[in-house]
Amino acid sequence: MHSHPPLTGLLLACLLAAGSPAWALAPPTKADSQAAPANQPGHTQGLKETGNYTVSTIAEQTLHLDPPKLPDLSGYTAEAVAKMIDRSKPGKAVLQRMVQQQPLKEFTGGSNRLAEWVKRQKQMPQAIFIEGGYVNLAELAGKLGKSLEQVEPGVYVARLPIVVSQGATLEIDGKVKELRLSQDRGAFLVNDGKLFVRDSKVTAWNEAKGEPAWFKSPNEFRPFLVSWGGAEAYLVNSTFTSFGYNASKAYGISISQYSPGMDTQMKRPRPKGWVLGSTFVDNWYGFYCYEADDLVVRGNTYRDNVIYGIDPHDRSRRLIIAENTVYGTKKKHGIIVSREVDDSFIFRNKTYDNHLSGIVLDRNSVNNLVAYNEVYRNHSDGITLYESGDNLIYANQVLGNRRHGIRIRNSVNIRLYENLAAGNQLLGVYGHIKDLSDTDRDIDLDPFDTKVSLIVVGGKLAGNGSGPLSVASPLSLELYKVAMLGPTKSSGISFSGVLGEKQEEILDLLVRQQRAVLIDPVESQAELHK
Structure with missing residues (x-):
């Protein structure tokens, strides 16, 4: 610690x-x-x-130069997120095969990746699909058998991937003390609709050991969360532990446009999301985004993550990264924006005791403001600008x-x-x-x-x-x-x-x-x- x-x-x-x-x-x-x-x-x-x-x-x-004008943060709150949730149309949860599902093609499109789930599920892989409208995760207790089981009051184990389909909304709120995504069975969370995680805890879970799926090696599967283009994700006042590994779009907590081949086919708008007041521990990347605009990452704690704490990437724009505390990153930097991440605001963060730099602007990331940050005791530079x-x-x-x-x-x-x-x-x-x-x-x-x-x-x-x-x-x-x-x-x-x-x-x-x-x-x- x-x-x-x-x-x-x-x-x-x-x-x-x-x-x-x-x-x-x-x-x-x-x-x-x-x-x-x-x-x-x-x-x-x-x-x-x-x-x-x-x-x-x-x-x-x-x-x-007059002091720079900072974005107004007053609207990015838990109360504002609560008002966004539309519960008027009830949805449902169904079990379906993972193959031939658009939101999962990144993970099932090649035999190597599909084999991961065949091995862990010991069958043709299935997933839980949220469809048609609003679903609260706590209301699914007992409806999906061992696929989503309440193992103690308020504690749920998902043993299949969970997919929020287009047009659907999944809420994980305070009624869920903890959602454990089974590493043993290959569970993960994909959002192609709207996802709200509020006042809860979501943990990548090693069932065999009865503990979080603590990082051991880069290529060992660990559950992950990805929210795709056209989708919206709001993660508020919650804790996310031990997500992600070194595989495309499975880095940890990601808000990402579809990969180029899928993007040209699907033509989804850029993904949206806010990450507010939450804690991220032992994730491969604490936060990752790709071709995302106007995301807000505010007031979070990123502690002891593996590669990066916060890592916006490729052609993301107009991001707000503010009032976060980022420390103990084990391999690289605390906060990094890389490859044409432009027109963004990085301010009032504390980033310290990271293995390399505290804050990095990298690979033609331009027109950004880095202001009022406290950057100290990092093991390389404090603030680094590369190209x-x-x-x-x-x-x-x-x-x-x-x-x-x-x-x-x-x-x-x-x-x-x-x-x-x-x-x-x-x-x-x-x-x-x-x-x-x-x-x-x-x-x-x-x-x-x-x-x-x-x-x-x-x-x-x-x-x-x-x-x-x-x-x-x-x-x-x-x-x-x-x-x-x-x-x-x-x-x-x-x-x-x-x-x-x-x-x-x-x-x-x-x-x-x-x-x-x-x-x-x-x-x-x-x-x-x-």
């Missing part, structure tokens, strides 16, 4: 270690991929050239991570405003480029440019082990009003990389003159005079 120390204590320790301010610094980096040249309007000082970069001042007002430009990182506290506080790779137009990066073992802010051509990356699917450009405005970089800030080969770098506190080296605060070569000029402008500074390549100046 992970303790959760007050963040104020960690913050105080970082700042005490930092000591008194060495000086207040003013650095920001130009957020667009082509920096304005020094002799254009807005530049107020002559160029100073050394090496391959120039240092010049720019007008401070060009870097002004994802045009993002705003605003007023986060990034403390005591084992590598860099904020790391930006191959990403342009990254704005870092009012962040605190303190007590990280390497750099407070690290920007760099990397050629990924010789990796296993699919360049057509995930293209990249070896370019980086930053604006760093306001905030504090304090007591980081390798220094406050380093940016390698930037397309442009703008700096303004960053407080740099408490060098960990006896020589005082020093820059490395491009900034180190220009340290004297930069500090003169930033510290003594309190000006905004632009550092950009000499080549960009030469381009102007062709």
Whole structure:
């Protein structure tokens, strides 16, 4: 079990270690991929050239940014979900074969996957289908024999998969203390209609051992939940334990469009859903989505999940990921959005003690806001951006991570405003480029440019082990009003990389003159005079 120390204590320790301010610094980096040249309007000082970069001042007002507007969360509540449930038309539960069922083709379409259920059911596989209207799971007790059995008051074991069909609604509410999905018999939960889980507990269950189906190996079947395109899932004030394994669409808790082949055939709209106030423990992925819009993941706890806590993926848009606590992820990151997850909001989350980074934007995920998060004690970076430009990182506290506080790779137009990066073992802010051509990356699917450009405005970089800030080969770098506190080296605060070569000029402008500074390549100046 992970303790959760007050963040104020960690913050105080970082700042005490930092000591008194060495000086207040003013650095920001130009957020667009082509920096304005020094002799254009807005530049107020002559160029100073050394090496391959120039240092010049720019007008401070060009870097002004009002606090970003956050989405209103007041409508995303348990009460709002309760009002959505239509119980007017009663439905029914029937047993049918799994094969030739559209919502299950992902799992029965190949002989290898179908064999999993043949082995566990010891028959041609069947599932429980909810059809025709509204069904409350507790009302099914005794109607389906051993397929869905109440084993003690309020505790149910499902020994077949449960499928919510199009046009149907399944509610699992407080009358169900716990729904146990039998790992032994191959149970899982698929939603192709409307699913409401409220004030309950759903557990992947090892019947032989009488305990949750705790993670043991990636490819061992464990029950899972997936809500498909055209469907709606609302998971509220509930607990989900030990879901998912390393098989397509069976990752744990998923809200996903159908896979491309099925999607072109079925033409279902994108899936909808809210995940509110719930707890997710020991899942392969605590949350996964694929080609989903406008999902809300608010106020949940993701504890000790295996690969990721929260993982929105492929072409999902306008997501709200807010007020979650994510910790103890065993293999990778706490929160990651990857492959064109755009126009989304990640704010007021706590993400700590994860095996790699706390928050990651990955693979061309653009136009996102990462704000007011507390990101600390992660075993790699605090906040990491890989090949994802045009993002705003605003007023986060990034403390005591084992590598860099904020790391930006191959990403342009990254704005870092009012962040605190303190007590990280390497750099407070690290920007760099990397050629990924010789990796296993699919360049057509995930293209990249070896370019980086930053604006760093306001905030504090304090007591980081390798220094406050380093940016390698930037397309442009703008700096303004960053407080740099408490060098960990006896020589005082020093820059490395491009900034180190220009340290004297930069500090003169930033510290003594309190000006905004632009550092950009000499080549960009030469381009102007062709």
